[in-house]
Amino acid sequence: MRRYALIAVPYxxxxxxxxxxxxxxxxxxxxxxxxxxxxxxxxxxLSGGWQSVKxxxxxxxxxxxxxxxxxDLYWKAYLSSLKIAAISTVLTLIVGYPIAYGMAxxxxxxxxxxxxxxxxxxxxxxxxxxxxxxxxxxxxxxLNQLLLSLGLIGEPLTxxxxxxxxxxxxxxxxxxxxxxxxxxxxxxxxxxxLEAAEDLGCSRSGAFWLVTMPLxxxxxxxxxxxxxxxxxxxxxxxxLLGGSxxxxxxxxxxxxxxxxxxxxxxxxVAVILLxxxxxxxxxxxxxxxxxxxxxx
Amino acid sequence: xTEPTVFAPWDDPDAKPLIRFQGVSKRFGxxxxxxxxxxxxxxxxxxxxxxxxxxxxxxxMRMLAGFEAPSDGMxxxxxxxxxxxxxxxxxxxxxxxxxxxxxxxxxxDNIAFGLRRDRLPPEQIRARTEEMAALVQLGKFTSRKPxxxxxxxxxxxxxxxxxxxxPKLLLLDEPLGxxxxxxxxxxxxxxxxxxxxxxxxFVIVTHDQEEAMTVASRVAVMDHGKxxxxxxxxxxxxxPNSTYVADFIGDVNIIKGRATPGDGRVSIAWAEGQPDxxxxxxxxxxxxxxxxxAIRPEKxxxxxxxxxxxANTVQGKVLDIAYLGNISTxxxxxxxxxxxxxxxxxxxxxxxxxxxxxxxxxxxxxDTAGVVLDR
Numbered sequence: 001m002r003r004y005a006l007i008a009v010p011y012x013x014x015x016x017x018x019x020x021x022x023x024x025x026x027x028x029x030x031x032x033x034x035x036x037x038x039x040x041x042x043x044x045x046l047s048g049g050w051q052s053v054k055x056x057x058x059x060x061x062x063x064x065x066x067x068x069x070x071x072d073l074y075w076k077a078y079l080s081s082l083k084i085a086a087i088s089t090v091l092t093l094i095v096g097y098p099i100a101y102g103m104a105x106x107x108x109x110x111x112x113x114x115x116x117x118x119x120x121x122x123x124x125x126x127x128x129x130x131x132x133x134x135x136x137x138x139x140x141x142x143l144n145q146l147l148l149s150l151g152l153i154g155e156p157l158t159x160x161x162x163x164x165x166x167x168x169x170x171x172x173x174x175x176x177x178x179x180x181x182x183x184x185x186x187x188x189x190x191x192x193x194l195e196a197a198e199d200l201g202c203s204r205s206g207a208f209w210l211v212t213m214p215l216x217x218x219x220x221x222x223x224x225x226x227x228x229x230x231x232x233x234x235x236x237x238x239x240l241l242g243g244s245x246x247x248x249x250x251x252x253x254x255x256x257x258x259x260x261x262x263x264x265x266x267x268x269v270a271v272i273l274l275x276x277x278x279x280x281x282x283x284x285x286x287x288x289x290x291x292x293x294x295x296x
Numbered sequence: 297x298t299e300p301t302v303f304a305p306w307d308d309p310d311a312k313p314l315i316r317f318q319g320v321s322k323r324f325g326x327x328x329x330x331x332x333x334x335x336x337x338x339x340x341x342x343x344x345x346x347x348x349x350x351x352x353x354x355x356x357m358r359m360l361a362g363f364e365a366p367s368d369g370m371x372x373x374x375x376x377x378x379x380x381x382x383x384x385x386x387x388x389x390x391x392x393x394x395x396x397x398x399x400x401x402x403x404x405d406n407i408a409f410g411l412r413r414d415r416l417p418p419e420q421i422r423a424r425t426e427e428m429a430a431l432v433q434l435g436k437f438t439s440r441k442p443x444x445x446x447x448x449x450x451x452x453x454x455x456x457x458x459x460x461x462x463p464k465l466l467l468l469d470e471p472l473g474x475x476x477x478x479x480x481x482x483x484x485x486x487x488x489x490x491x492x493x494x495x496x497x498f499v500i501v502t503h504d505q506e507e508a509m510t511v512a513s514r515v516a517v518m519d520h521g522k523x524x525x526x527x528x529x530x531x532x533x534x535x536p537n538s539t540y541v542a543d544f545i546g547d548v549n550i551i552k553g554r555a556t557p558g559d560g561r562v563s564i565a566w567a568e569g570q571p572d573x574x575x576x577x578x579x580x581x582x583x584x585x586x587x588x589x590a591i592r593p594e595k596x597x598x599x600x601x602x603x604x605x606x607a608n609t610v611q612g613k614v615l616d617i618a619y620l621g622n623i624s625t626x627x628x629x630x631x632x633x634x635x636x637x638x639x640x641x642x643x644x645x646x647x648x649x650x651x652x653x654x655x656x657x658x659x660x661x662x663d664t665a666g667v668v669l670d671r
Binding site: 201 | 361362363382383384385388389390392393394396398399400409410413414457458461
């Protein structure tokens with residue numbers, strides 16, 4: 001009995017804070033817009049008895065999902081989000097792997113400090129850090145000032161309000177999520193494996209590609225999902241750093257919800273986004289599971 | 297009929313060593329791990345480096361593998377200085393203490409790893425890998441991953457992987473340390489078989505003296521970065537050159553005293569009011585110098601009455617009895633407070649034990665039973 005009570009806690013938590021809100025969103029996505037509060041119809045009125053419940057379900061339909069397919073804005077936004085998330089994930093991996101490798105190879109006494117430095121940015125608000133990038137990347141920003149004073153460029157580069165700025169923002173923001181899992185796999189790697197590889201005729205770089213890389217694969221996969229999943233629905237970075245031509249589904253969702261006040265369509269966008277995300281989330285779980293089996 | 301030849305190239309002045317250490321030292325900062333070592337190891341030897349942890353034996357081995365470079369001196373393999381040769385170009389292979397099997401590769405791919413680096417043709421790699429797997433009796437397990445096989449099997453994979461490239465020299469770092477006692481003893485004999493079959497020179501690092509004595513053709517006893525004695529197992533046991541070696545290998549009684557030299561023998565005054573002990577020795581200590589008599593417990597006889605015609609007899613009282621099944625060890629306290637261990641073999645199943653605690657007994661040994669040492 002006590003065992004069930006213990007297991008029940010996380011399930012109740014998920015039920016209350018994930019499943020019920022999600023069902024509410026699904027319900028709204030099946031509703032119609034109306035100029036009222038709340039801005040959709042129907043709403044469930046239990047005072048009418050069984051008949052009102054039947055009327056309520058009869059009023060729900062998939063109209064909003066059909067609408068999403070008729071306007072190419074939406075699927076373009078989904079595709080563009082997938083593209084931006086994928087490219088940023090690869091960029092984050094390219095930046096993050098050497099950092100994680102360096103940390104794992106650093107003196108043991110240095111490692112806690114280096115870990116601290118990776119986590120340190122979280123101590124400041126995410127929003128403030130993204131605003132700080134606006135100051136760096138803008139036409140009169142620090143980066144352009146530096147490059148101009150060094151004489152490397154004749155006139156300021158336009159970085160802010162382009163996709164480049166979005167990539168920079170995502171890579172910067174999600175870098176720790178890439179570094180930490182990779183670091184974890186590299187750090188617990190037995191150093192004698194590299195010696196064994198060398199002893200058997202590998203060069204240093206050969207040992208890296210044949211031993212270090214495959215052994216850090218679970219960390220790479222975990223890091224990539226941890227970056228890809230949240231950046232797919234990212235809203236703050238594209239809306240602050242991106243330009244009018246940066247198309248991301250998070251931004252579309254925001255506009256449907258706050259500018260158009262079309263809650264049902266916004267909810268439909270969110271439901272589709274979640275369905276898209278379920279695939280990588282399941283793959284991520286599989287990877288974690290496999291890793292646990294390997295460790296046993 | 298041919299004379300059975302004893303394998304002892306170290307006694308042959310013309311024999312060329314496979315490995316030669318010449319004045320080799322290794323320092324880590326202010327710590328000296330290896331202190332001016334000269335050592336020859338010959339082809340087809342099974343050479344054991346034996347010592348307590350931190351004595352430098354592993355450092356010595358890692359210098360052979362190429363993971364450490366000597367601070368001073370020269371190491372030669374086949375007459376060639378190996379200092380400039382990186383580990384991946386050396387004709388040595390190592391079996392690691394942790395086995396260091398690649399967890400993401402199957403047993404087959406682990407064994408084939410070194411062969412693939414040599415870019416051999418695939419059918420040759422397959423043939424050699426299967427030959428090695430068969431040698432260590434793992435033919436059936438080649439498709440498994442290291443985490444799917446037992447500790448003893450992993451140890452075999454590590455051995456097969458290290459042998460696959462047919463190295464001139466195989467280095468084994470505590471190869472049996474992770475196995476339980478029974479499996480370890482079986483594996484020791486297997487190691488000797490494999491060494492004989494392949495004719496490879498083996499250098500093994502171990503802190504287990506029994507293991508070193510069992511497998512090795514010669515044993516080097518190390519302490520604090522120095523070689524204390526390099527000799528065959530029986531020479532190490534029966535004629536240790538110092539109390540350190542005598543004490544490190546097996547059980548021993550060490551009696552300290554002042555020497556009175558005679559003709560090829562020495563008398564040792566070891567306690568006041570007690571007759572001197574005598575022992576034959578080649579050592580010629582000056583009169584009155586401090587010497588040690590090292591004597592193994594199994595060479596000390598125990599009896600109730602004073603035995604006649606034994607060169608050394610002392611009386612004492614039984615302090616402790618350790619029954620080990622095959623033998624019993626008696627701890628006997630002598631008049632001066634010195635404790636001597638004497639062993640008897642339990643050759644009968646049902647016998648009355650002759651002595652019990654607090655009994656007065658006589659201990660005796662011949663004048664060739666002990667070794668006189670000056671350090």
